[in-house]
Amino acid sequence: MIVITRMRTALTRPELMVIASALFATAGQVILKYSLHRDPASFGAHGQELTVLRGVLLGLSVYGIGTVLWLLAVSKREISYLYPLASISYLLVVLSAHFFLNEPIHADRWVGIGLMTLGIGLLTYGAPEEQPR
Amino acid sequence: MTTSSKAALIPWLSLVGSIVIGAGAQVSLKYGTNSRKNATGTLSRYLSPWVGLWAAGFVAATILWLIALAHLDLSYAYPMLGLSYVLVTGMAAFILKEPISRLHWVAVLMIGAGAACIARSGL
Numbered sequence: 001m002i003v004i005t006r007m008r009t010a011l012t013r014p015e016l017m018v019i020a021s022a023l024f025a026t027a028g029q030v031i032l033k034y035s036l037h038r039d040p041a042s043f044g045a046h047g048q049e050l051t052v053l054r055g056v057l058l059g060l061s062v063y064g065i066g067t068v069l070w071l072l073a074v075s076k077r078e079i080s081y082l083y084p085l086a087s088i089s090y091l092l093v094v095l096s097a098h099f100f101l102n103e104p105i106h107a108d109r110w111v112g113i114g115l116m117t118l119g120i121g122l123l124t125y126g127a128p129e130e131q132p133r
Numbered sequence: 134m135t136t137s138s139k140a141a142l143i144p145w146l147s148l149v150g151s152i153v154i155g156a157g158a159q160v161s162l163k164y165g166t167n168s169r170k171n172a173t174g175t176l177s178r179y180l181s182p183w184v185g186l187w188a189a190g191f192v193a194a195t196i197l198w199l200i201a202l203a204h205l206d207l208s209y210a211y212p213m214l215g216l217s218y219v220l221v222t223g224m225a226a227f228i229l230k231e232p233i234s235r236l237h238w239v240a241v242l243m244i245g246a247g248a249a250c251i252a253r254s255g256l
Contacts, residue, residue: 029211033207093212103206112254119246120244
């Protein structure tokens with residue numbers, strides 16, 4: 001009983017929820033890209049649109065789970081604490097695009113993604129203290 | 134401009150449109166809830182035409198994102214969404230008159246520089 005309670009407490013840690021949210025967001029985007037990334041010549045072939053639509057709906061739903069997890073995490077901890085962690089989704093999406101979708105990633109793209117991830121992390125420290133209204 | 138080079142602009146314009154409309158929608162949402170700050174009850178704070186505009190913008194940005202994604206690399210298009218931080222910060226400062234610290238602007242510059250590197254890396 002105690003083990004179950006502990007596991008539940010661990011799983012509802014906001015940090016883990018943010019990471020899970022980033023994983024769902026990444027999976028959603030990869031599914032979307034995979035579904036839309038079909039040979040344009042075969043577009044219009046019988047049944048093709050339905051397959052694409054199904055993939056898009058699945059991708060959006062998986063992405064939606066990520067959004068719900070993010071909202072739940074934010075309700076438990078300050079957004080300024082969780083935000084830098086959320087920027088790992090950029091890294092996850094690019095790594096997944098490379099390994100699952102075979103997209104080539106050149107040096108400038110890595111530099112750009114690194115700068116952006118750092119910048120988004122830094123936004124937190126630049127945020128003014130919440131003023132009581 | 135030939136027809137084919139015009140067609141080549143569609144994914145890029147969709148991506149830019151998705152980012153701009155998405156960022157505009159966030160500012161609209163905040164503007165709407167700010168303007169109804171004195172409303173009683175949580176729900177009535179969301180009963181503003183600006184919140185309706187946010188919902189419409191959200192749908193439009195999603196559709197434009199799908200059009201962009203059909204043509205562009207995911208590893209090119211997705212990091213570009215980070216540009217919305219630059220736009221939202223700019224609009225928060227100039228339209229919503231929120232105070233923005235110097236460090237925050239440095240972060241925004243880094244994000245802008247990152248986007249420029251990704252744009253340079255080609256489609």
